[in-house]
Amino acid sequence: MATPTAPPPIARGSPAQADDFPGDGHGDPHAGSAHGHAPGFVRRYVFSTDHKVIAVQFLIAGLLFLMLGGLLAMAIRWQLAWPGSLVPLLGKIADDRYLTLITMHGTVMIFFAITPIVIGAFGNFVIPLAIGARDMAFPVLNMLSFWLLIPAGALLLAAMGAQGELVAGWTAYPPLSDVVGSPEAGQTCWALALIVGGVSSMMGAINYVTTVIKLRAPGMTMGRLPLTVWGVFYTSILNIYFVPVVAAALLMLVADRVGGAHFYTPYGAGDPLLYQHLFWIFGHPEVYILILPVWGVVSDLLAVFARKPAFGARYTVISMGVICALSAVVWGHHMFTSGMNATLAKTFVVLTMLVSIPSAVFFLNWLGTLWRGSLRFEPPMLHALGVVFVFALGGLTGLFNASDALDSFIHDTYFVVGHFHLTMAASVLLGGFAGILYWFPKMFGRMMNRTLSVVHFWLTFIPLNVVFCTQLLQGAQGHMRRIADPVHSYAFLKPFHGLHIMITWAAFVLGAAQILFFVNFFASIFLGRRAPKNPWRANTLEWTVPSPPPHGNFGPRLPTVHRGPFEYSAPGAADDFLPQDAPPAATATG
Amino acid sequence: MPLGLTVAGALGCLTICPAPGWAASGGPPVIFPEAVATFAPDQDRLFVNVIYLTGIAFAAVTLALLYFIVRYGTFGNRPRPAAYFHGETRRAKFFTLGLALVVFVGIDLNIDRWSVEVGEVLRDYPDPASDPSVVHVQVLGKQFEWLFRYAGDDGQFGTEDDVRTVGKLVIPRGRRVLADIRAVDVIHSFFIPTFRVKQDAVPGRTTRMWFEATRTSKELRDEHRARTVGVHAVDVSALGLVVDAECRGAGGEPLLARGDEIDSLEVIDALRAAGHEEVVAHRDYVLEIACAELCGFAHFKMRAVLQVEEPEEFERWLRDKSEEARDLYDPEDPQNFFRYWGEEYRAVPVYKRIIEQTGETPWS
Numbered sequence A: 001m002a003t004p005t006a007p008p009p010i011a012r013g014s015p016a017q018a019d020d021f022p023g024d025g026h027g028d029p030h031a032g033s034a035h036g037h038a039p040g041f042v043r044r045y046v047f048s049t050d051h052k053v054i055a056v057q058f059l060i061a062g063l064l065f066l067m068l069g070g071l072l073a074m075a076i077r078w079q080l081a082w083p084g085s086l087v088p089l090l091g092k093i094a095d096d097r098y099l100t101l102i103t104m105h106g107t108v109m110i111f112f113a114i115t116p117i118v119i120g121a122f123g124n125f126v127i128p129l130a131i132g133a134r135d136m137a138f139p140v141l142n143m144l145s146f147w148l149l150i151p152a153g154a155l156l157l158a159a160m161g162a163q164g165e166l167v168a169g170w171t172a173y174p175p176l177s178d179v180v181g182s183p184e185a186g187q188t189c190w191a192l193a194l195i196v197g198g199v200s201s202m203m204g205a206i207n208y209v210t211t212v213i214k215l216r217a218p219g220m221t222m223g224r225l226p227l228t229v230w231g232v233f234y235t236s237i238l239n240i241y242f243v244p245v246v247a248a249a250l251l252m253l254v255a256d257r258v259g260g261a262h263f264y265t266p267y268g269a270g271d272p273l274l275y276q277h278l279f280w281i282f283g284h285p286e287v288y289i290l291i292l293p294v295w296g297v298v299s300d301l302l303a304v305f306a307r308k309p310a311f312g313a314r315y316t317v318i319s320m321g322v323i324c325a326l327s328a329v330v331w332g333h334h335m336f337t338s339g340m341n342a343t344l345a346k347t348f349v350v351l352t353m354l355v356s357i358p359s360a361v362f363f364l365n366w367l368g369t370l371w372r373g374s375l376r377f378e379p380p381m382l383h384a385l386g387v388v389f390v391f392a393l394g395g396l397t398g399l400f401n402a403s404d405a406l407d408s409f410i411h412d413t414y415f416v417v418g419h420f421h422l423t424m425a426a427s428v429l430l431g432g433f434a435g436i437l438y439w440f441p442k443m444f445g446r447m448m449n450r451t452l453s454v455v456h457f458w459l460t461f462i463p464l465n466v467v468f469c470t471q472l473l474q475g476a477q478g479h480m481r482r483i484a485d486p487v488h489s490y491a492f493l494k495p496f497h498g499l500h501i502m503i504t505w506a507a508f509v510l511g512a513a514q515i516l517f518f519v520n521f522f523a524s525i526f527l528g529r530r531a532p533k534n535p536w537r538a539n540t541l542e543w544t545v546p547s548p549p550p551h552g553n554f555g556p557r558l559p560t561v562h563r564g565p566f567e568y569s570a571p572g573a574a575d576d577f578l579p580q581d582a583p584p585a586a587t588a589t590g
Numbered sequence B: 001m002p003l004g005l006t007v008a009g010a011l012g013c014l015t016i017c018p019a020p021g022w023a024a025s026g027g028p029p030v031i032f033p034e035a036v037a038t039f040a041p042d043q044d045r046l047f048v049n050v051i052y053l054t055g056i057a058f059a060a061v062t063l064a065l066l067y068f069i070v071r072y073g074t075f076g077n078r079p080r081p082a083a084y085f086h087g088e089t090r091r092a093k094f095f096t097l098g099l100a101l102v103v104f105v106g107i108d109l110n111i112d113r114w115s116v117e118v119g120e121v122l123r124d125y126p127d128p129a130s131d132p133s134v135v136h137v138q139v140l141g142k143q144f145e146w147l148f149r150y151a152g153d154d155g156q157f158g159t160e161d162d163v164r165t166v167g168k169l170v171i172p173r174g175r176r177v178l179a180d181i182r183a184v185d186v187i188h189s190f191f192i193p194t195f196r197v198k199q200d201a202v203p204g205r206t207t208r209m210w211f212e213a214t215r216t217s218k219e220l221r222d223e224h225r226a227r228t229v230g231v232h233a234v235d236v237s238a239l240g241l242v243v244d245a246e247c248r249g250a251g252g253e254p255l256l257a258r259g260d261e262i263d264s265l266e267v268i269d270a271l272r273a274a275g276h277e278e279v280v281a282h283r284d285y286v287l288e289i290a291c292a293e294l295c296g297f298a299h300f301k302m303r304a305v306l307q308v309e310e311p312e313e314f315e316r317w318l319r320d321k322s323e324e325a326r327d328l329y330d331p332e333d334p335q336n337f338f339r340y341w342g343e344e345y346r347a348v349p350v351y352k353r354i355i356e357q358t359g360e361t362p363w364s
């Protein structure tokens, strides 16, 4: 039961938080322009400091990069199924160009598609609205965070066009990524792109953490935060700790490349494995950096669409925190075959295994939320349920890789590729779609087409599983990853080439289905049905303001929060939901 | 509570009792490559056991998910009210944490235990100094070849009778082989799929790997030939088949001679275009060594052949090669004398520069 408590004094003198915010727009998203200080088009939609505009900018940039990453994946799949044939637009793919494609696919998807969508867009859009703040704590920093992504992306595209192919993959292990293996300019551009992208992530992370800690509305205790906010909050903490590590690793790589340092070449006391340690100290948490927001979104959405409080929400929060802590000490499982000391390897196995305790807790909580609910299969819910399925697959296949002995067979095979695509690609992609479908009405004031969304879900969900589960099978056959031409290389792979062709067709269906999404997304911005204030009948604060919310989000007065975000189907309530800011009296008048 | 206890108990029983070997070692449900090393069946058993354990968890989760969807889903127009509870009672807490611990103890710790057992075997390196039956071989990865070196007749590396091969590793069946693995330029990974082991070759350090083959290449080749000889459909699965009868095109021109391999998708297309729905063929079998770590543009074909011989055959081969090496040895030719792969390092441009500047090889 929701019990009213006295709102604790939260607002601590931030200008953005002041109650006397000029109410230049309550009720009408465009009213701001009528005022004297009205910003022009450029200030309002381009170099805007409004978190909602920045969120949309991140979202659109992320979607465009997603398109690029997806097209790269299609080219890769074409080459794998019919090596040596002419790939549309690209022609015959040379062996080293193939490596550029896989490097770019990984880098674009991880750092320029998923990161901007689930962290940049969701974090920016949801955090201030859901915690009852007028904007982020540092709006200018927020704007810079987005605009740094542009030079980062430009550097990345330059890397693709620059002299020399990106032969080292997204993990860029030296000496291959060093002067020894790829002396040309491209690889340097690539490293710089990631460093600049890292600075952008860092700016965002500092902003999210500060905003969550400092700018919560009266009554919004940490315990009453929606789980999406928790997810982005944890992600930001991980970013703050670990982005500097990879930035340092990449700076050392750049120093090797342009300064003649020998950090990673064995001559001059350098060590290639130093890079691997630094990279994976960041790289393992990076998985959680990408997936924590999605876990939060899924936890929230399951509750909304089951019309039921999230099961064990408090323990979901605790287990996500435990996972964050553990993520810092398991990186060695990426390096079992590097010649690691046996005791160290055994330690990393056990530490990695420990992650499954908190994972099982929040996963069971997801199932608990569905239990005895009243499930509404709206498009966001379909995707959320999809995440539950693929994450089970992705999580459990992680146990194979966690074994150092088994790793000596499946490391660097398609088993690993299937596993991390199930977690990072399938789960995060479906979770990203869930979030976009869910908050689209609030972002743009319009609904996305339901039928198209449902068709898109099934055409994504099914081929996604075909592609990545078949890759698990290929891995069990010992098929190495990053093989440009499986037909003309290894005899033991030839009898199973049909699997490659099958995966490619499934991938094409998957890719084509995304056209539906893009059409639906961009057309709905202009043509969609007008969205009501609260189309999903949800409790969190963003649904108490108009769609789209006005500049400053809330009217002249900030909302006061009286309860947690999950009061669905509460007995005695007038409706099957009870917004966080509804005064306690509403509970009584049933 | 009784229901929860039952479920937890059942899951617990299912997952805690099985020991290694619980899953049948024969007929694994996944198409692994041929198992040719002594420890390969152990690896497969580990793999299969993990499939079973995670499979139980996956089945339980999927069934629960499906059940909840069907049972509590709102299909059409009959919304049922949802129950109201937060799942934060002591009971709920014990249930989820309990089940999570069952998963940890039943699945994770079992996998860990088996993993340690198999890992112990994988790391049980033989000592060639104390055990003369151990074959000691040095492996060197360079873009994009595997180089191998045997000590030769005198049992010493770095002498004139060393046996060197490129792209082919010859080992005896039934004897343990210890491989010292190094890399010249970038990281490679020495991977033998049929042995289920790989070990990175990292510039600047020596890693080790041991294995013992259980069958000879000839045995495997004959067995595969016998098993696969016959009529095969001409589709993508025909890739890699060796035809036993000549295939002609529609105009009578020869497409494939007897003994030719169907080595590309284009050949399959040409055969189909010429009306060949089926071919008489067999599958040749070679044991292969792969590079598993991305090492540059030709990484995908950094392949070596593994040849397993009967021990006597191997001894004869090694003696012959060693004699040959001694005959060819020219003390005046610096290319011929090296302590540990010295000249291969010199071939790499960046090291060449370093060597010229400092006058020493990186790891001589």
Ligand SMILES: [Cu+2]
Binding pocket: A283, A284, A287, A330, A331, A333, A334
């Ligand atoms: Cu990891």
Ligand SMILES: [Cu+2]
Binding pocket: B141, B142, B143, B144, B187, B188, B189, B291, B292, B293, B294, B295, B299, B302
């Ligand atoms: Cu290699």
